[in-house]
Amino acid sequence: MQFINQIAILTFILTTPALALPELKTKQALDRLLFTSSDGKITYYRKNSGELQLSLNYKVATIMKSPANTLYQITSDDKEKFIAIEQIISPHRVMNYFQNNRIFVAVLGKATKAKLVGQGTSPQIHLDGKWMSYFDKVKNEINIVSLVNDTVPPKIIQIKNKLNPFFIPKVKVLTPEHILYTDINSKGYEALLMYSLLDKSFETVFKSKNPGNKVSYCESSGELLIQETPIGSVKSSSQIIQLPLYNNTGFKNTSILYSTEFADIPGIVCHKDKVYFVKTNQYNSKLNLRSTEVAELDPTKKQVKVLSNMKYIEQVIPFAGMILASAKGKYYIVKNNTALKSDEIARPEKFKP
Amino acid sequence: MWHQFYQNLLNNILRGGLLPLLLLIPKVANAQGFYQNFEKINNLQKENYTNLIKKYKNTVLDINDIKDFNKVHIDQTFLSILLFNTPKQYIPMATKDKCSLYDLILAELIKSPEGEVKLLLLKYLDQANNEKKAVMTKKLFVSQIVSKVCPNSIKLNQYFKEPNIRKTLSSISLTRPKSEKECKTTIKKSLEDVKTPYYCHINNSLQALPRLSVKYKNLSRSKFKARMALEKKINRAKMYNNLINESSKEYIQNLCQNLIDPEKFCQEYFSKNYWSREAKENQSPVVSKTYCPNPKSKTKCLKSLSQSPAQCHFKDRMNSSLMPWPNCNQLSKSLPKSRLYKSYQDCPAKVGNLGVIIWSRILNHYTNGKYVVENQCQTNGSDATINFSGELTEFETWKNEICYDDKIKRKYICYPVLFNDNRSNVDYSLVSVIGKIANKLKGYNYKDKPCKIILEEDYKPTLLEFKSGCFIMSNDNECKGAQCKFKVILDQLQFNQFEIKNDISFDILPSKYQDENKSFKKLYEKSAQKTFKRILNVSSLELVFKNHSNAVLLGYGCAQDLLPSYFRRETLNQCTPLPFIVDGYIEDRGLYSMNVITAVDHIHAPRIIPWSYVFASVKGYQAIHPLNTWGLYAIY
Numbered sequence: 001m002q003f004i005n006q007i008a009i010l011t012f013i014l015t016t017p018a019l020a021l022p023e024l025k026t027k028q029a030l031d032r033l034l035f036t037s038s039d040g041k042i043t044y045y046r047k048n049s050g051e052l053q054l055s056l057n058y059k060v061a062t063i064m065k066s067p068a069n070t071l072y073q074i075t076s077d078d079k080e081k082f083i084a085i086e087q088i089i090s091p092h093r094v095m096n097y098f099q100n101n102r103i104f105v106a107v108l109g110k111a112t113k114a115k116l117v118g119q120g121t122s123p124q125i126h127l128d129g130k131w132m133s134y135f136d137k138v139k140n141e142i143n144i145v146s147l148v149n150d151t152v153p154p155k156i157i158q159i160k161n162k163l164n165p166f167f168i169p170k171v172k173v174l175t176p177e178h179i180l181y182t183d184i185n186s187k188g189y190e191a192l193l194m195y196s197l198l199d200k201s202f203e204t205v206f207k208s209k210n211p212g213n214k215v216s217y218c219e220s221s222g223e224l225l226i227q228e229t230p231i232g233s234v235k236s237s238s239q240i241i242q243l244p245l246y247n248n249t250g251f252k253n254t255s256i257l258y259s260t261e262f263a264d265i266p267g268i269v270c271h272k273d274k275v276y277f278v279k280t281n282q283y284n285s286k287l288n289l290r291s292t293e294v295a296e297l298d299p300t301k302k303q304v305k306v307l308s309n310m311k312y313i314e315q316v317i318p319f320a321g322m323i324l325a326s327a328k329g330k331y332y333i334v335k336n337n338t339a340l341k342s343d344e345i346a347r348p349e350k351f352k353p
Numbered sequence: 354m355w356h357q358f359y360q361n362l363l364n365n366i367l368r369g370g371l372l373p374l375l376l377l378i379p380k381v382a383n384a385q386g387f388y389q390n391f392e393k394i395n396n397l398q399k400e401n402y403t404n405l406i407k408k409y410k411n412t413v414l415d416i417n418d419i420k421d422f423n424k425v426h427i428d429q430t431f432l433s434i435l436l437f438n439t440p441k442q443y444i445p446m447a448t449k450d451k452c453s454l455y456d457l458i459l460a461e462l463i464k465s466p467e468g469e470v471k472l473l474l475l476k477y478l479d480q481a482n483n484e485k486k487a488v489m490t491k492k493l494f495v496s497q498i499v500s501k502v503c504p505n506s507i508k509l510n511q512y513f514k515e516p517n518i519r520k521t522l523s524s525i526s527l528t529r530p531k532s533e534k535e536c537k538t539t540i541k542k543s544l545e546d547v548k549t550p551y552y553c554h555i556n557n558s559l560q561a562l563p564r565l566s567v568k569y570k571n572l573s574r575s576k577f578k579a580r581m582a583l584e585k586k587i588n589r590a591k592m593y594n595n596l597i598n599e600s601s602k603e604y605i606q607n608l609c610q611n612l613i614d615p616e617k618f619c620q621e622y623f624s625k626n627y628w629s630r631e632a633k634e635n636q637s638p639v640v641s642k643t644y645c646p647n648p649k650s651k652t653k654c655l656k657s658l659s660q661s662p663a664q665c666h667f668k669d670r671m672n673s674s675l676m677p678w679p680n681c682n683q684l685s686k687s688l689p690k691s692r693l694y695k696s697y698q699d700c701p702a703k704v705g706n707l708g709v710i711i712w713s714r715i716l717n718h719y720t721n722g723k724y725v726v727e728n729q730c731q732t733n734g735s736d737a738t739i740n741f742s743g744e745l746t747e748f749e750t751w752k753n754e755i756c757y758d759d760k761i762k763r764k765y766i767c768y769p770v771l772f773n774d775n776r777s778n779v780d781y782s783l784v785s786v787i788g789k790i791a792n793k794l795k796g797y798n799y800k801d802k803p804c805k806i807i808l809e810e811d812y813k814p815t816l817l818e819f820k821s822g823c824f825i826m827s828n829d830n831e832c833k834g835a836q837c838k839f840k841v842i843l844d845q846l847q848f849n850q851f852e853i854k855n856d857i858s859f860d861i862l863p864s865k866y867q868d869e870n871k872s873f874k875k876l877y878e879k880s881a882q883k884t885f886k887r888i889l890n891v892s893s894l895e896l897v898f899k900n901h902s903n904a905v906l907l908g909y910g911c912a913q914d915l916l917p918s919y920f921r922r923e924t925l926n927q928c929t930p931l932p933f934i935v936d937g938y939i940e941d942r943g944l945y946s947m948n949v950i951t952a953v954d955h956i957h958a959p960r961i962i963p964w965s966y967v968f969a970s971v972k973g974y975q976a977i978h979p980l981n982t983w984g985l986y987a988i989y
Contacts, residue, residue, distance in 0.1 A: 031926055031976035048979060069864065069979045073924050091930050092978065093858045095708035096836055097953070122923070138831060163667065164676040165702035166919070166953050188667050188677065212666045212677035214918065231918040232666045232677035267921045278917075281563035285603075287939055287946040288683060288961035291563065306567050312965045314917040319925045326922060328965055329914070329972030 021294070021308050021332035024324060030331070035074035035083060038321030038337060042109040044083070046072050052085065054111055061111030064104070076108060077125035082147070083108050084123035084132055097166070103134045105147055117145055118154070126173035133171040133179075142171055142181055157195055159183045172219065174245070180205065180224075182215055190215045192226060194251075205251045206243065210236070218270035222246055225257070225275050225299065227268045238264040240275065242299055257302050265292060269318050274298055276316045276323050276334060279306065294325045294334050307334055399466040402434045405474055406488060414487035420478045422501045427454075428486060431474040438464040442612040443553065445544055452503035453547075459495065459510045460550035461557070505547075513551040519596060527552070527601040529622050536619040543608055553609040558590040559602060565590065627685040628658040639696045640688065643957045644668050659685060665958075671730060673700035674955035675919060687959040690937030690948045693905055694718040695956045697725040699734035703773070705833030706735075706857055707952035711932040712873055713737040714956065715907060715988065719881065731773045731834040739771050739781060742859070745876045750859035753835065755783075757790045757851045767854070772837035773827075777803035783837075787825055790851050791843055797823060804841070814845060821845070861932065862909060862986075864979045874986070885986040891945045891964055894938060894987070901989035906935035908949075909984030910970025911977075915951065915962065928977050935967070935985075 026033060028045060034052075035044040043055040044063070052064040052072050064072075064087065071088040085104040103123045104114035117123070120134035120143060132145045140159055146152040161167050161184040172180040177197045184190045188211030194203045205224070208215055212232040218225050222245050229238035239259040243251055257275075265278035279295035293308045294316055313327045321337035405428070419425060427435075436444060443462045447454045457463045463470055473494050476486050489498075500507050512521045525548070530536035543549050569583045597605075611618035631641050632655035644665065645654035658664055658681040665684055666677035679687065694717050701710050716737035717724055724737035742751035748769040756767035768789065774782035777799075783806060788799025804823035812826050813819055819842075827839040836855045841848040863872040870876075877883055888894050888906055897904050911928035912920035920929060936959065937948030945964040950956060971985045978984065 033925060035924070071928070071977060073927055075924055090858065092862075092864045093708075093860055094706075095930065095932070095952075096706045096855075096857070098702075098705045098833055098836065163672050165673060166675045170921075210663075212663070216921070229918075233663065233680040233683075263918075265917050267917075281567060282560075284941065284944070285682075286686070286941045287944055287963060288679075289944060289946060289963040293567070306570055309567065309571075312963075312969075314914055314966070314969065315922040317922050317925065324925070326914070327969070329969045329976075331925070 020310065021325060021334060024331040024333055034072055035076065036320035037076075037080055037108065040320060044072075044074050046070070052087075052114075054109070056109055056111075059111075063106060063111070064114055073123075075124055077127075077129050079128050080108055082106065082125050082129040084117075084125050084134075085114055086121060086123055086134075098137050100137055103132075105132060117147070118143055122168050122171075124171060127176070131173045131176065133173060135168050135171070137168075142169060142179070144171075144173060144179060146176075155179075155197055157181065160185060162186060163188055170217065172217075180217075182217075188212050192217055192224075203251070206241070206254075214266040216266050216268050218268050218275070219245065220270040220273060220275070220299070223299070225268060225270055225297075227264070227266065227277060229266050230263045231266060233263065236263055237261050238280075240268065240277070240297060257299055258297055258304050262290065265290075265314065267315060269316050269323060271318060271323050271335065273300075274335075278313050278316055278325075279304070281306070294323075296335075308332070398434050398437055401430065402466045405431055405434075406472060409474055409486055409488045412485075412487040414475065414477075414489050416497050418479045418485075420480050420482065422498060425475055425477040425498050425502070428474040428476050435463050435465055435470065438466055440464075442609070442614075443550070445613060446550060449545075452506050455495075455499045455503050455506045456509065456547060456550050458491065459499070459506060460513075460554040462550055462553055509547055509551070513548075513554070515592075518592070522596050527597075527604045529600065529604060530619070533619055536622060537615050540608070540612070540615040540618050544612060549608070549612070552605045553612075555593045555597065556602075556605045556609045558586070558593055559597075560606070562587065562590040562594065626659055627688050628655045628681065632656045637688075637696070639698070640957045643698070643955070646670070668958070669955055671698075671700045671703065673702035673730070674958065675701075675916075675951070675953040678955065678958040679960050683961055684958065686939065687937070687948050687961050688957075690939060691950070691959045692903070693934055693936040693950060693956070693959075694722055696722055697733045697956070698728075698730045699956050700730035701734065701953050701955070703731045703833055704734035704835055706835035707930075707932055708859065708861055709735050709738045709835050709857065711907070711934065711952045712741070712861055714934060714950070715877075715905070716741060718905060719883070719903070719988070726776070729774075729776075732771065732776070735771055735834045736774075739769070741873070741876075743769065743781070745880055746859075746871065750857070750871070750873075752854060752856035752858065753837075754854040754856075755786050755790060755851050756854060757794060759793065771834065772839075773806060773832055773834050775806045783825060783839075787841055787851075788823065791823055791841070791848060794850050795843060795848065797843060799823065809840070812842065814842075819845070823848075861907070862978075862982050862984055864982075866980065877988075884989055886989070887983060888985045888987050889983065891938070894935075894945075894947075895940075897987040897989065898938065901987070904987050904989035906985060906987050908933045908935060908967065908971055908986075909974050909978075909982075910967065911973035912951075912953075912970075914970035914973045915949070915966055916960075917966070926977070928973050930974060930977075931970070938964075 032045045034046055041056065045053055047053060048069060050066040050068045050070040051062050054061045054063050066087055067089055069092060071091050073086040074083050076083050083106050085106060087102045100119035101121055103117045103120055105117050106114035117132055118134060120136045123132055123134040125132050130148050132147050134143050136143055142157040142159060144155040159169055163184050167184055169181045169183060174180055179195045180192060182190060182192055189208050190213060191207040192205040192215050194205050206215060206226050208228050210230060212230060213228050214231045216227045224243045224245050225240060226243060227240045230236040237259055240257045241254050242257050243254045262280035262283050264280050268275050268277045275297040277295055278292050280290045280292050282291035291311045292313045293306045294313050296305045296307055310327055313325045315326045317324050322333055323335040325332045325334050443457060447457045458470060470491055472488050472490055474486060474488055479485050511517060530539045565583055565587050569587060572580050607618055631637065632652045641655060644658060645651045662680035662682040665681040668678060669676060704710050713734055724740060726732050739751050742748055751769050753770055753772065754767040755770050756765060759766050768786045769781050770783055770786045771781050772783050775784050776782045777784050779785060784804040787804045791797035792799050802822055804825050806825045809826045809828050812824060821844050824842040825839050826842065827837060831838045835857050860872040862874055863869040874885055878885060886897060909930060909932050912931040913922040913927055913929065915931060931951055933949050933951040935947045935949055939946045939961060946961045947964060947967050948959045949962045950959045954960065971983060975981055975983050
């Protein structure tokens, strides 16, 4: 039952039309699954009793015990050494949006107790597990905490956003002194900023063209891929630009990789030299209904390839070394990390037609 | 003869619905069931089409054999199959005369069961006066027959082809009608206008562009011929896209979709323009005030919203809701459909608790604003819920309290409190509770001089007004209606002999079987005699909205599915529970979108959200719910 050490992907390629993505299927209840390592050997999942469990080599260990129905969010660093855990207690009864959650860190795959780091939301681990960032929703500030030296006081960046109380910045620690994060100014322009802790100065890396446009980004081999897309009005254009992170004075050296007449759904994922995002192909203004598909952008060729024909793709997320797309309450595999295989048990000879 | 035939056919199709089709294809007349019949009709007409083509495919039509070109007709059975496959809004244009039908064929609006019309079955008289039938390609038919019978149709067709199309389109003005009267005349004239089929052809090309682009990208390079054909269509659509401006595109889209429905066509421009109507009639003054607060320029301001739709993105002066709001055009569609009681202001971020906000909105709706206090947005967002909690659970579900140690009674006493509430006449308001405790412990006369809530930075002890009295000071960020940290200054001295407890915890939908009766849903069902009907599909939703004029839907979903543009999913199964209200819906050609006000949205800024998003979000929430509850209920 819970002795799952790798997710098994059952695909139905033969029964699905071209470009229909295979649905993610797991041996374990998919809705309990929280994190799986890229090699598929380490799995974290939650139980309704409130426990966070680790499954590895056919063994199960409890990492955390919390009140019943606690939810968890788990993310890892790029090299998969550590995991950041956000513990969301009683999400159905206590709907206080501005209550911070407890943030923990643990070594990936180790059955040891997770260590409490602070209180906030959206934890991320950076620089091979040396630093962690999280956002304090009450104080509206980004906390950068050293995971290797407890005596180093947390570095704090107060964000300027006053317009959208439900905004959560996206943070990336580039070096212990340089932090990238998104913020919104008083006129509604979202920007990607670089904060230098050495001289406590800000530099604008990218600023949106219009107020209300969403800025998303990811990093790939020293290049920043930045998506700007309007979220209040679909009939406005979106674009993805490329910007070298280093040797780029004033971040003026940029190139447009892709632009479109419709608003794509915000969010991009960099994965193996490609960029994945949700592209809007068609828009029905009466219903505010867009036809959306997963698209793959090749930054070197500046080519966009549509990878699905499912019409209502909502988000793309990285998971277990794969790229998944969510649509209508299900997850689909966009890019797999291994060859697709079926683990269907072969039908006995006598039952074969 | 032609005219009469088409007129009859049109009457049959439009008035008789499926009956004439059943008669056209008598084999199905005895079939059982409506859908079964329709499917059979569909299959049979395809079969008939194939058989007709097969039968006459090898009969070559010799042009020299035609006695009279005016007596060449499309075979009636064949034509009825074509009209059956053609979108119904184009049929009236095809029935005026022979040439009008040919215009539609030239504009590619007439369809065959295979899609595009490539072959036609013709009936004609040969030189010996014998009636004959033969198949002809569309291309030949146009060049050999149409050019002789309807030369003007060919001329018109040329106007909409390269290199003339640029000039043609630049000389045509496709502007929205200025009045309702003009609007209805416009659509009547459009049905008579020979250019209309070509506008619809352009519209069809533009609509198909994204689909064709995807198809092209995924078509194998080895299918050279198919790729060439697609490329031609794509380039043509791109050319139209560049030649026509946005408002003309919208105009022809509306025109071609509603050619036979003038009401719907005009609704686009007039009935739906909420802002102009509000400027004229002022039916929802509270909502209008949110968008145009200055009474002096209100009319002008409201009218301007439809001109520049981006104005509505940042209309929340309190900065207490999810922003940006939808644009004014979207709001102009959603606000007239919104039936939730909303003659008040509330401020989700200043209340903080999403359950409190949504439940207060539900209670305010069904009591017509019983708990609404003018100009108190935080109180409006919470008062109904604290009252409900007090009346039905004796504040057991409202554990926001201020407690103190009563040394005389030797008791630890707690009072339920509504933070940030400055009403001195309400027992549980923050000013009353602090006043009561200050009275017990310090003898402060709070009834004569009630406490005041101020921002920390506004407290200036050197000023005379702060020399005496009770001041509750908070930091704006740290004090929400449902959770608060504050300091109290009593006659210039800090007063801190109390403890603040923030613990609001309740179920709107039950999360434990044993506590089901304590959920707000159950309590409300019993106390207010309300029905909670589970909504699983749009049919039941439509039925509820039709049968119960005041019904709204309460939903629980994942923010990442409901509003994917605002809430990014970073990890698998990430679901931020977000309660919402559905208070209307929009239907368009069998597809549905909901009028949604989530707990993080301003009550005056409903969003139009496709049903598929609503469904996915409720399904996602069901997966994390302890009782696996489908959280979408109609309340009436």
